[in-house]
Amino acid sequence: MSYLVYYLLIYPLSLLPLKWLYVISDGLSIILKRLLRYRGKVIKENLELAFPDRDENYKSGLMDRFYDHLSDLVVEAVKAFSISNQQIRKRYGVKGVECTFKDLDKNRNIIVVSAHYANWEWAALSCPLYFKHKCAVIITPLSDPFMNKKLAQSRGRNGYDLVPKHEVKQYLSEDTETPRAVFFLSDQSPSNPDRAFWTHFMGIETPVQYGVEKYAREYDMPIYYIHVERMKRGYYNVSVEPLIEEPRSLEKGQIIERVTRHIESKIARDPEQWLWSHRRWKHKKRVEN
Numbered sequence: 349m350s351y352l353v354y355y356l357l358i359y360p361l362s363l364l365p366l367k368w369l370y371v372i373s374d375g376l377s378i379i380l381k382r383l384l385r386y387r388g389k390v391i392k393e394n395l396e397l398a399f400p401d402r403d404e405n406y407k408s409g410l411m412d413r414f415y416d417h418l419s420d421l422v423v424e425a426v427k428a429f430s431i432s433n434q435q436i437r438k439r440y441g442v443k444g445v446e447c448t449f450k451d452l453d454k455n456r457n458i459i460v461v462s463a464h465y466a467n468w469e470w471a472a473l474s475c476p477l478y479f480k481h482k483c484a485v486i487i488t489p490l491s492d493p494f495m496n497k498k499l500a501q502s503r504g505r506n507g508y509d510l511v512p513k514h515e516v517k518q519y520l521s522e523d524t525e526t527p528r529a530v531f532f533l534s535d536q537s538p539s540n541p542d543r544a545f546w547t548h549f550m551g552i553e554t555p556v557q558y559g560v561e562k563y564a565r566e567y568d569m570p571i572y573y574i575h576v577e578r579m580k581r582g583y584y585n586v587s588v589e590p591l592i593e594e595p596r597s598l599e600k601g602q603i604i605e606r607v608t609r610h611i612e613s614k615i616a617r618d619p620e621q622w623l624w625s626h627r628r629w630k631h632k633k634r635v636e637n
């Protein structure tokens with residue numbers, strides 16, 4: 349079934365110009381917000397938690413703008429299957445990568461952190477065109493083998509390695525002569541909250557995956573943040589910022605805290621671009637007796 353969906357719908361749609369895909373996005377937004385009310389309960393609960401002091405007009409307006417943003421994300425993700433590198437450079441150019449060159453010169457692996465903010469999908473196509481490190485991202489493979497293969501082909505066509513989360517240590521331990529830039533989405537909900545680090549994210553007690561801090565310490569990997577900001581429809585400013593140069597110099601938990609505070613500050617600038625349909629606060633901290 350996924351074979352037919354890909355070849356009869358997804359790939360043909362990806363060949364359309366983006367201006368036509370945005371017409372589809374306008375219609376999709378109406379369907380999501382008015383007819384399906386896609387994940388409406390989750391989005392509303394998230395906004396209530398994150399903005400308890402804002403009135404209903406603010407939260408309702410933010411919810412509507414998020415649906416518009418989500419619809420654009422969907423068609424941009426479809427476009428990723430066929431978009432040219434020329435278009436990616438024009439619409440999603442990465443700046444500030446030069447700050448990582450000093451680590452490349454020392455043959456150091458680095459961690460690049462981001463969030464489900466703006467358009468994070470096009471990073472897989474763009475970053476290998478700009479980074480001198482070998483680029484890789486930690487993934488959870490899809491249950492559908494066919495779509496997992498197609499996504500891997502699309503995301504990896506410019507040299508982006510997709511590393512299953514249970515193979516990270518092996519990946520970092522092999523071919524130590526090739527410096528790697530390993531990308532993490534650091535606002536994901538952990539599968540096991542009992543093994544997570546608990547902090548406050550947007551004022552809410554939140555479990556955070558420990559992977560960024562774990563690998564930064566174990567392999568002495570400096571941490572950078574890649575910020576994606578939508579400038580206008582289909583065009584993004586993407587910038588790389590140094591965050592933590594010497595991870596082993598910090599106390600346990602300080603890396604996660606610093607990364608979390610940084611993500612919060614980015615979301616606060618334009619909250620509609622964050623993924624509010626994600627069940628970020630589904631876990632509650634267990635109270636020990």
